[in-house]
Amino acid sequence: MFANLDFGVIVSSLPYLFGQGMVFTVTLTALAASMGVVLGTLLAILRLSGVPGVSHLAKGYVELMRSLPLVLVIFWFYFLVPYIGAWVVRSPTPIQVGAFASALVTFTLFEAAFFAEIMRAGIQSIPKGQTAAALALGMTRAQVMRTVVLPQAFRNMLPLLLTQTIILFQDTSLVYVLSLTDFLGAASKVAQRDGRLVEMYLFAAVVYFLICFTASSLVRRLHSRVAIIR
Amino acid sequence: MNYTWNWGIFFEPSPEGTGTYADMLLSGLLWTILTALASWAIAFCLGSIVGVMRTLPSKAARGFGTAYVELFRNVPLLVQMFLWYFVLPELLLPAAGAWIKQLPNAPFYTAVICLGFFTAARVAEQVRAGIEALPRGQRLAGTAMGFTVAQTYRYVLLPNAYRIILPPMTSEFLNNLKNTSVALTIGLLELTARARSMQEFSFQVFEAFTAATLLYVLINVVVIVAATFLERSLTIPGQR
Numbered sequence: 001m002f003a004n005l006d007f008g009v010i011v012s013s014l015p016y017l018f019g020q021g022m023v024f025t026v027t028l029t030a031l032a033a034s035m036g037v038v039l040g041t042l043l044a045i046l047r048l049s050g051v052p053g054v055s056h057l058a059k060g061y062v063e064l065m066r067s068l069p070l071v072l073v074i075f076w077f078y079f080l081v082p083y084i085g086a087w088v089v090r091s092p093t094p095i096q097v098g099a100f101a102s103a104l105v106t107f108t109l110f111e112a113a114f115f116a117e118i119m120r121a122g123i124q125s126i127p128k129g130q131t132a133a134a135l136a137l138g139m140t141r142a143q144v145m146r147t148v149v150l151p152q153a154f155r156n157m158l159p160l161l162l163t164q165t166i167i168l169f170q171d172t173s174l175v176y177v178l179s180l181t182d183f184l185g186a187a188s189k190v191a192q193r194d195g196r197l198v199e200m201y202l203f204a205a206v207v208y209f210l211i212c213f214t215a216s217s218l219v220r221r222l223h224s225r226v227a228i229i230r
Numbered sequence: 231m232n233y234t235w236n237w238g239i240f241f242e243p244s245p246e247g248t249g250t251y252a253d254m255l256l257s258g259l260l261w262t263i264l265t266a267l268a269s270w271a272i273a274f275c276l277g278s279i280v281g282v283m284r285t286l287p288s289k290a291a292r293g294f295g296t297a298y299v300e301l302f303r304n305v306p307l308l309v310q311m312f313l314w315y316f317v318l319p320e321l322l323l324p325a326a327g328a329w330i331k332q333l334p335n336a337p338f339y340t341a342v343i344c345l346g347f348f349t350a351a352r353v354a355e356q357v358r359a360g361i362e363a364l365p366r367g368q369r370l371a372g373t374a375m376g377f378t379v380a381q382t383y384r385y386v387l388l389p390n391a392y393r394i395i396l397p398p399m400t401s402e403f404l405n406n407l408k409n410t411s412v413a414l415t416i417g418l419l420e421l422t423a424r425a426r427s428m429q430e431f432s433f434q435v436f437e438a439f440t441a442a443t444l445l446y447v448l449i450n451v452v453v454i455v456a457a458t459f460l461e462r463s464l465t466i467p468g469q470r
Contacts, residue, residue: 064443064447067404067408067446067447067450068408068443068446068447069408069409069410069411069412069422069446070408070411071411071412071414071422072411072421072422072425072439072442072443072446075422075425075426075429075439076439076443079429079435079436079439080436083233170304170305170306170307171306173306173308173309174308174412176308176415177414177415184306184308184309188312197312197316197317197320198316198317198320198321201309201312201313201316201317202313202317204309204312205305205309205310205313208304208305208306208309209301209304209305212303212304212305213300213304216303216304
């Protein structure tokens with residue numbers, strides 16, 4: 001059954017697959033994860049702020065994003081971002097933002113909801129006494145958050161944040177629906193050009209598996225090392 | 231902003247000639263629900279088996295369970311979808327491959343199987359966590375009562391474990407439901423695909439996606455309410 005497979009096609013397309021495809025995937029993952037963590041932390045702080053309108057808004061945003069499929073959100077932003085851009089720069093017509101910018105906005109805003117839930121758990125895991133003690137020392141609320149709560153919350157939640165980033169890495173393959181050239185997109189384009197679907201998709205699966213398996217093993221080891229002993 | 235809103239679009243006939251745009255979205259909704267339920271049935275059964283295997287005394291069973299979970303969790307769903315749809319028929323005997331390709335509704339069956347196997351890995355992790363959350367004494371007590379391993383699981387461990395993991399299983403069910411939208415890449419005409427084609431036919435992007443969004447939110451609410459009732463009816467009186 002493997003007799004008429006031609007694995008040479010993989011070798012000849014390696015520079016394209018990794019030089020273009022994988023670079024795109026990794027860039028998108030790294031940028032979306034770092035911006036998503038920042039935005040997610042903000043959302044978590046807003047949600048826990050207890051200010052009536054604000055915390056409900058943050059909660060509503062997180063719940064909405066979490067109840068929608070990523071594919072639908074990708075389509076939403078693909079069509080919405082040009083209008084938002086036009087509104088920002090006061091242009092009368094929708095502006096061209098390019099598929100990468102649109103994908104970046106999508107993944108940042110979508111993953112922010114998931115990072116927000118992780119950071120909310122992280123912030124809530126810090127004993128209330130610490131906040132009270134810091135306030136008693138005369139720190140402002142912002143100082144307490146920045147110097148006492150968040151550093152510990154990040155440390156506690158680091159393994160979960162990284163696991164979520166691995167999921168994000170896998171999810172970026174869905175930019176396929178916008179015909180972008182991420183790793184899977186590149187594999188799929190070569191597959192269709194050369195009529196070698198079997199070889200290319202098997203190869204893509206193996207590469208994704210190796211990367212994600214290694215990364216999640218590392219996260220598991222990290223988890224046992226950063227855990228704070230109470 | 232020069233977008234022309236037209237909320238009446240849902241009642242205009244769709245170019246497919248079989249009804250309005252609203253009918254089109256509703257047929258998508260039905261396919262989404264059908265795919266989600268069918269794949270959940272596979273995921274629940276298979277996931278329970280794999281999850282139980284990961285807690286068995288046998289090393290081989292545990293190894294198989296771990297391998298299954300790692301394999302299906304570390305490959306993106308979209309890649310798995312392509313493997314089942316494009317690659318598997320090529321690797322089978324030619325006759326079997328041809329039979330699969332000619333199946334009516336092939337995208338539906340492929341999506342159900344793919345999602346079933348994919349979600350099973352997640353269900354397995356929940357089942358394992360549920361069993362491991364039980365006090366060790368329960369398994370020992372089962373053995374002391376003279377139960378076989380199978381009986382211990384059937385009468386002691388699983389009934390308790392399933393009750394513990396009901397909330398995370400609800401969110402796995404919802405994840406599975408949302409993941410059905412990935413099947414649009416292999417041609418399943420589910421809700422997102424229908425919203426997308428409505429947008430292509432009518433150019434009313436935001437109306438189409440708003441409707442799809444509301445429908446997804448609606449299903450989520452229904453599932454969460456149903457899960458709350460289920461949880462209440464399954465609680466053992468006097469426990470906790």
